[in-house]
Amino acid sequence: MVRRAIGTRRRCQLNAPPVSDVTAALAERVRHAHVTGTALRITGAGHWLDAGRPCRADASLPLAEHTGIVEYEPGDLTMTVRAGTPLDALRAVARGEGQWLPLDPFGHLGGTIGATIATASSGPLSAAFGTPRDHVLGCEFITGTGNVVRAGGRVVKNVAGFDLVRLVTGAWGTLGVLTEVSIRLRALPEIDRTLALETTAGEARRWLRASAYTPLAAEMISARLATDMGIGSRDTLLLRLGGNRALVHAAAESASALAGSRDVDTTVWDTLRTREPADAAVVRLSTSSSQVAALWDRVASIVERAGGHAHATLQRGIVRCMLPVQSDDAEEHARLRGIVGALLTLGSSVVERLPSSLWAKMVPPAASDALSIGVRRAFDPGHVLNPGILGELA
Amino acid sequence: MPTDVAQHAAPDLASRLAALVGERRVLARPSELRSYESDGLPGYHARPALAVFPGTRDETIAVVRLLAELDAPFVARGAGTGLSGGALAEGSVLLGLHRLTRILSIDADDARAVVEPGVVNATLSRAAAAFGLHYAPDPSSQTACTIGGNVAENAGGPHCLKYGVTLNHVLAITVLLPSGEVVTLGSADGERDGYDLLGAFIGSEGCFGVALDVTVRLARAPQAVRTLLADFSSVNSAAHAVSSIIASGIIPAAMEMMDGPTIQAVEASIYAAGYPVDAAAILLIELDGAAAGIDDDAARVDAFCRDAGARGVRIAAAPAERARLWQGRKKAFGAMGRIAPNLVVQDAVVPRTKLPAILAEIQRIAELHRVLVCNVFHAGDGNLHPNIGYDATSADETERVHRAMAAIMQACIDAGGTITGEHGIGLDKLPYMDALFTPATLGAMCALREVFDPGRRSNPGKVVPVHSCREWFAAPSARAGGAS
Numbered sequence: 100m101v102r103r104a105i106g107t108r109r110r111c112q113l114n115a116p117p118v119s120d121v122t123a124a125l126a127e128r129v130r131h132a133h134v135t136g137t138a139l140r141i142t143g144a145g146h147w148l149d150a151g152r153p154c155r156a157d158a159s160l161p162l163a164e165h166t167g168i169v170e171y172e173p174g175d176l177t178m179t180v181r182a183g184t185p186l187d188a189l190r191a192v193a194r195g196e197g198q199w200l201p202l203d204p205f206g207h208l209g210g211t212i213g214a215t216i217a218t219a220s221s222g223p224l225s226a227a228f229g230t231p232r233d234h235v236l237g238c239e240f241i242t243g244t245g246n247v248v249r250a251g252g253r254v255v256k257n258v259a260g261f262d263l264v265r266l267v268t269g270a271w272g273t274l275g276v277l278t279e280v281s282i283r284l285r286a287l288p289e290i291d292r293t294l295a296l297e298t299t300a301g302e303a304r305r306w307l308r309a310s311a312y313t314p315l316a317a318e319m320i321s322a323r324l325a326t327d328m329g330i331g332s333r334d335t336l337l338l339r340l341g342g343n344r345a346l347v348h349a350a351a352e353s354a355s356a357l358a359g360s361r362d363v364d365t366t367v368w369d370t371l372r373t374r375e376p377a378d379a380a381v382v383r384l385s386t387s388s389s390q391v392a393a394l395w396d397r398v399a400s401i402v403e404r405a406g407g408h409a410h411a412t413l414q415r416g417i418v419r420c421m422l423p424v425q426s427d428d429a430e431e432h433a434r435l436r437g438i439v440g441a442l443l444t445l446g447s448s449v450v451e452r453l454p455s456s457l458w459a460k461m462v463p464p465a466a467s468d469a470l471s472i473g474v475r476r477a478f479d480p481g482h483v484l485n486p487g488i489l490g491e492l493a
Numbered sequence: 494m495p496t497d498v499a500q501h502a503a504p505d506l507a508s509r510l511a512a513l514v515g516e517r518r519v520l521a522r523p524s525e526l527r528s529y530e531s532d533g534l535p536g537y538h539a540r541p542a543l544a545v546f547p548g549t550r551d552e553t554i555a556v557v558r559l560l561a562e563l564d565a566p567f568v569a570r571g572a573g574t575g576l577s578g579g580a581l582a583e584g585s586v587l588l589g590l591h592r593l594t595r596i597l598s599i600d601a602d603d604a605r606a607v608v609e610p611g612v613v614n615a616t617l618s619r620a621a622a623a624f625g626l627h628y629a630p631d632p633s634s635q636t637a638c639t640i641g642g643n644v645a646e647n648a649g650g651p652h653c654l655k656y657g658v659t660l661n662h663v664l665a666i667t668v669l670l671p672s673g674e675v676v677t678l679g680s681a682d683g684e685r686d687g688y689d690l691l692g693a694f695i696g697s698e699g700c701f702g703v704a705l706d707v708t709v710r711l712a713r714a715p716q717a718v719r720t721l722l723a724d725f726s727s728v729n730s731a732a733h734a735v736s737s738i739i740a741s742g743i744i745p746a747a748m749e750m751m752d753g754p755t756i757q758a759v760e761a762s763i764y765a766a767g768y769p770v771d772a773a774a775i776l777l778i779e780l781d782g783a784a785a786g787i788d789d790d791a792a793r794v795d796a797f798c799r800d801a802g803a804r805g806v807r808i809a810a811a812p813a814e815r816a817r818l819w820q821g822r823k824k825a826f827g828a829m830g831r832i833a834p835n836l837v838v839q840d841a842v843v844p845r846t847k848l849p850a851i852l853a854e855i856q857r858i859a860e861l862h863r864v865l866v867c868n869v870f871h872a873g874d875g876n877l878h879p880n881i882g883y884d885a886t887s888a889d890e891t892e893r894v895h896r897a898m899a900a901i902m903q904a905c906i907d908a909g910g911t912i913t914g915e916h917g918i919g920l921d922k923l924p925y926m927d928a929l930f931t932p933a934t935l936g937a938m939c940a941l942r943e944v945f946d947p948g949r950r951s952n953p954g955k956v957v958p959v960h961s962c963r964e965w966f967a968a969p970s971a972r973a974g975g976a977s
Binding site: 172173175176177232233242246247249252257262263265266268269274288289313343344345346347383384385386417446447450465466470477478489 | 658790
């Protein structure tokens with residue numbers, strides 16, 4: 100049974116270069132926090148922060164200054180960046196090489212890559228390209244005891260060892276402070292064209308299911324949101340088509356049979372991403388894709404009557420609901436509680452944002468099962484990283 | 494590992510297992526266990542203490558609960574086609590899952606299926622074909638390997654270039670933890686907040702528990718397919734063609750390279766596919782999707798190949814011709830059996846721009862150690878399979894093969910790559926883990942494993958070197974705190 104290990108340990112370790120000074124300094128802070136029991140709130144650009152989640156903290160651990168591209172080899176379509184790098188900066192660099200990171204979370208365009216990965220945030224492009232777990236190849240993170248872990252790698256296919264990358268993606272920083280990530284990029288499509296079609300969610304879903312075309316994004320927009328964005332006055336499908344000229348032309352022709360369509364500028368997607376007020380309540384409901392039209396029909400009217408708007412990533416079965424928060428008083432909170440409570444009964448749900456006073460009352464903890472508690476204990480035994488942010492008990 | 498650890502746990506283990514699954518489904522005699530001494534990795538033989546083959550989900554749960562009660566180690570095994578020794582079960586109970594073959598449901602409207610772990614990969618695609626669907630990950634062993642094994646290894650395959658690996662196609666898994674507890678990871682009907690334990694489980698090589706059922710996403714059959722065969726007089730120019738195609742933004746469904754020795758082996762076998770036998774390398778490139786525009790992409794790929802120095806490019810038109818081209822590729826490992834009695838099928842990944850350099854380096858290493866390397870691999874992903882045929886009865890040749898393999902692994906690490914893209918670490922790659930990961934990273938992997946399998950009884954001794962775990966758990970920083 101014995102095969103020899105042949106001198107590998109003495110060789111250089113290219114995948115594990117020395118930890119940078121900044122990472123080492125951050126690790127020292129976490130180690131100190133662990134020893135002293137100091138709760139840390141990890142912050143990036145500060146656009147999203149805890150989204151109203153009940154995070155307790157004695158001090159903040161800012162990563163906004165930890166920016167920059169560590170390695171970018173356009174021919175590999177991979178990039179390694181420090182976690183504090185804003186998405187829009189990254190986008191500008193990749194665009195210069197005819198590439199992009201097709202990840203478009205809602206909120207500020209300058210949110211950081213670290214926050215995007217830590218919260219597993221995605222947007223309409225996830226219909227074609229998936230969520231952060233599908234884009235991250237590797238990462239460096241600091242555990243709650245101050246250990247620096249370098250998981251995954253910089254290549255597009257990798258099954259070496261247990262998958263710590265997927266584990267910290269979407270963990271909201273509670274298993275480790277992300278300091279560096281390696282991501283996979285894509286070549287920009289030759290043609291990137293967006294159509295607006297006035298149609299129903301049911302019709303749109305039927306077209307998507309039967310169609311030979313895979314759009315980059317297919318987002319249903321509720322009537323009020325369509326009006327706000329200046330793309331129509333009724334429920335509207337925003338369809339983003341990419342590929343070569345012949346393909347996009349044929350796909351657009353096919354979609355036009357569904358409803359009258361008109362071209363809109365691709366910047367409409369950035370408009371959508373930044374449309375909601377920072378203090379709004381946001382709830383994401385989801386179901387299987389065959390049920391999404393029914394969910395949309397129930398949800399969109401409730402949300403619009405309450406003064407909000409909705410949009411849906413049809414192929415992923417997600418309906419995202421935004422409710423403006425008018426004031427910070429008890430009456431308004433009671434109103435929100437009623438509407439959000441009604442929404443939560445309609446599908447599998449993820450609450451993205453809510454006034455913090457309502458959070459504990461309405462949202463069950465996200466990591467309360469025995470395995471999740473065990474994982475948290477293994478990676479942050481002192482509960483010093485963003486404690487409470489997943490609604491968990493310390 | 495003591496060789497009789499399972500029997501040591503309970504001398505009457507075999508009869509207690511037989512009481513759960515039936516006499517005929519428990520093997521305990523050395524002669525009966527011979528078939529289970531090895532998997533797809535040659536050169537390793539390790540006898541399980543005994544083997545048990547439950548036929549239902551409930552039997553599987555009962556078996557694992559009994560093993561938990563007795564604190565006995567076990568190794569889950571599907572078809573045994575794994576190439577990293579992950580299913581070797583020295584002194585453990587081998588838990589064969591190949592009898593759990595039910596496809597529990599296929600939901601055409603939502604394009605997904607729920608299957609038991611013993612369902613063969615190609616069987617699922619055949620069943621889904623009735624609905625115009627298929628299961629996209631397609632390892633070369635797909636006619637034999639099981640979905641449970643695919644989940645354990647996070648298996649890939651040629652078409653993963655465009656469609657992604659197992660991880661990207663699994664929505665939920667019902668997991669039987671080594672403790673005997675049953676939990677659901679992931680969610681088939683909408684997202685939930687919380688840790689991606691499903692992502693952590695996929696590719697955990699049987700160390701985190703046993704999949705009882707797996708909900709997978711199915712892919713729609715594309716409207717049009719074009720398969721191109723490009724013929725090169727040098728490996729280097731083929732590698733450059735790969736780079737230009739990837740950089741252009743065209744994402745082929747698959748882009749496979751085979752070098753001269755591989756082509757000759759295939760063409761001399763019953764799997765002869767009509768490859769040009771005098772080529773130094775061929776690329777097999779498949780484009781799929783909507784019919785509109787596909788010929789434009791095919792023309793561009795053709796041009797990229799010719800610009801890189803292709804002697805010729807042929808587009809397979811008829812389905813039968815495409816099937817023949819693919820059969821040569823998928824059966825290439827079998828065809829290599831003609832060259833030598835034993836074959837090491839290796840697996841490593843490099844950044845795609847490093848392909849020309851690494852292929853030259855592999856050739857240099859092969860010459861240095863006087864071995865014949867046949868390369869057949871997923872070029873579009875940079876996922877290499879340098880294979881070495883040899884005669885295991887020659888100690889000298891075996892030693893040279895091992896030295897060459899170690900040198901190739903180190904070269905891939907030095908190029909910024911990794912030691913496995915789809916076959917897993919198992920036992921075979923354990924010696925290289927220290928070169929790839931820092932002690933803290935290996936320690937974190939041990940800590941994760943400990944959460945799923947605190948007794949480290951599920952596939953013991955695999956994936957992470959034992960010494961790293963010992964070091965991690967001995968470190969005070971890892972154990973400190975515990976305020977929760």
